[in-house]
Amino acid sequence: MGSESQYQIPAIEFAMNSPEVNRGTDEWYHLCKKVREACENFGCFEIVYDKIPPQLRAEFFSASRKLFSLPLETKKKNINPNPYYGYLGPSVLAPLYEGFGFDETSDYESLRSFTEEIWSRDQLCTVLSMMKKLDELKDMINLIILDSYGLEESSNLIMVSKRLIRLMKYAAPPSGEYTMASPAHTDKNFGTILCDDQVSGLEVQIKVDEQWVKLSISPRSFVFVVGDSLMAWSNGRMHSVNHRVMMCGEKERYSLAAFAQPIEGSIIKAQKELVDEDYPQVVKDLHYTDFSKFISSE
Numbered sequence: 001m002g003s004e005s006q007y008q009i010p011a012i013e014f015a016m017n018s019p020e021v022n023r024g025t026d027e028w029y030h031l032c033k034k035v036r037e038a039c040e041n042f043g044c045f046e047i048v049y050d051k052i053p054p055q056l057r058a059e060f061f062s063a064s065r066k067l068f069s070l071p072l073e074t075k076k077k078n079i080n081p082n083p084y085y086g087y088l089g090p091s092v093l094a095p096l097y098e099g100f101g102f103d104e105t106s107d108y109e110s111l112r113s114f115t116e117e118i119w120s121r122d123q124l125c126t127v128l129s130m131m132k133k134l135d136e137l138k139d140m141i142n143l144i145i146l147d148s149y150g151l152e153e154s155s156n157l158i159m160v161s162k163r164l165i166r167l168m169k170y171a172a173p174p175s176g177e178y179t180m181a182s183p184a185h186t187d188k189n190f191g192t193i194l195c196d197d198q199v200s201g202l203e204v205q206i207k208v209d210e211q212w213v214k215l216s217i218s219p220r221s222f223v224f225v226v227g228d229s230l231m232a233w234s235n236g237r238m239h240s241v242n243h244r245v246m247m248c249g250e251k252e253r254y255s256l257a258a259f260a261q262p263i264e265g266s267i268i269k270a271q272k273e274l275v276d277e278d279y280p281q282v283v284k285d286l287h288y289t290d291f292s293k294f295i296s297s298e
Contacts, residue, residue: 007042007206007208007211007213009038009045009215009223010034010038010045012034012038012045012046012048013048013049014047014049014050015048016050023143029147031144032148035141036144036149039239040237041207041208041239042206043204043207043225043240044204044225045224046221046222047221047223048221051133051137052133056129056130057130057195057219059123061197061256063124063126066119067118068098068167068169068254075087075089075100078100078101080101080103082103085101085164086100086101087099088101094180094181096170096172096173096181097169097181097245099169100167101165101166102114102164102167112124115127131165131258134165134256134258138163141193149234149271149273150273151273162261162263163260164189164261165257165258166259167254167256168256169253170253170255171247172247176248176250178247179247180247181245181247181253184205184242184243184244185243185244186227186240186241187228188228188292189227189228189260190229190230190260190262191224191225191226192257193222193223193225193258194223194224194225194257194258195221195222195256196256197254197255199251200214200216201246201247202215202255203244203245204225204241204242225243226239226240227240227259227260229286232268232286235270235274235275235283236270237279262288265287265289266289267287268285268288268291270283
């Protein structure tokens with residue numbers, strides 16, 4: 001089971017009324033250092049964030065439950081040809097998992113078109129408000145990562161990534177016993193912000209001893225996960241962490257993932273400022289679209 005490691009992931013507070021979130025202050029650069037070290041040493045960290053209230057999260061997951069309660073034939077109408085987008089139902093590898101993917105969430109048109117007859121206006125506004133606040137949080141993390149390495153934002157690839165959101169449900173295992181609900185994997189994007197409905201299940205593999213740790217985050221917290229693209233972008237300095245979902249007991253688990261996806265046709269390459277004699281380039285330049293198709297193929 002998880003929690004075998006002596007290590008726990010760092011918890012970093014992003015307090016909105018603190019000098020830490022005022023870019024350019026000494027406190028800001030101290031925050032940048034903590035985030036960078038967490039991403040390099042663990043590949044993830046817990047974000048204690050007070051700008052998204054627990055009530056908004058509770059209302060969001062209430063709307064999510066309504067979506068997953070729809071008949072299967074209705075859920076299958078959420079179609080998208082891109083890998084990991086659209087509706088995914090239970091499979092041999094993940095029999096407890098269901099997920100909805102909505103892309104281009106900057107304008108949320110795919111979300112609106114699919115849910116206009118399912119959610120009330122208030123529920124849709126709740127979901128859109130949650131997405132907007134997660135976009136703001138991801139933009140802040142982008143700036144923190146850039147500043148942690150002393151890089152300019154004007155021409156930087158991670159600042160022009162597109163958004164993909166996935167709403168996820170993990171059924172309770174029939175036996176109630178400790179069961180894999182999502183196989184171990186790394187994300188292929190730049191980074192992912194995760195939150196859940198307070199039913200635990202997310203586990204990460206600690207870099208130092210490769211043991212698994214089960215995460216239990218507070219109602220105010222989120223988890224940021226480094227993806228393969230950010231690992232390549234940072235020339236291997238940031239750690240793309242292996243993670244999975246393991247379920248036990250009788251409760252279903254609902255979670256939300258907000259992905260920062262490289263835009264179509266992006267070439268992921270190590271930043272020249274991060275390549276030197278001590279850190280030679282460790283990953284070849286990647287054409288993200290080809291990379292994504294290869295990963296999702298047989």
